[in-house]
Amino acid sequence: MSNICYICYNNKFCKNLKCNNCIEVICLDCCNKLKSRRTIYSENNIKIKFKCPNCRTNNEKEIETFDLNELQVIYKNNLIQYINAYNNNTFYEKEIEKLNECIHILINENIKIKKENLNLMENNINIINKNNDLNEQNDKLIDNTKKILDINNKNLKNYYNLLDRYKKHLKISV
Incomplete structure (x- = not known):
């Protein structure tokens, strides 16, 4: 087994970054470039957390071991x-x-x-x-x-009535 990072093949791997599930080991540069990489501080412990690029297993490594x-x-x-x-x-x-x-x-x-x-x-x-x-x-x-x-209609009726009477009256007088 060589001690070269299996991702970049340029750097020496970091033995502290060996996956807990598979045997793959990566270098710090590649680990720092992982989107899943986090530094976690809890209860006076600092840990590096990352997902293994090979098997996707979550790994947490104590910083004191580096x-x-x-x-x-x-x-x-x-x-x-x-x-x-x-x-x-x-x-x-x-x-x-x-x-x-x-x-x-x-x-x-x-x-x-x-x-x-x-x-x-x-x-x-x-x-x-x-x-x-x-x-x-x-x-x-x-x-x-x-x-x-309505008034005009009544007046018109009255007018025709008067006219008729007048005509009748004229006929009688002649």
Whole structure:
């Protein structure tokens, strides 16, 4: 068995990174590049946690078992991850500030739109009321026009009746 990492075939493997399930062993560089790799701190113990790339078994390795050179690589990796997380956090804080500004702008716009909507609703209510008034006036005018038509019809009948009487009277007198 060679002491070369089975993933990259460039580095010497780290005996502390031997999988608990299969016999494969990887180097620290490859372990640090794994998406599943985590550094865990619990109850005064620091552990390296990763999934074996070969069999997908979860592995946890105590950091005390690593030698000084390996610890330096682990420390460097953790420091890089911390700096990246800090930079991401700073970036996200700025993005959150921008989003909060946008939220305030949207809230103010929403308030303006609600006021405009209320004004439009008031105008609509006024228009509806005026329309109702006009409808009432129109109904009264229609009723009055019907009455006038009725009166005109009666007057027309009376006129024809009078005309007929007049004609009869003229015939008799001649």
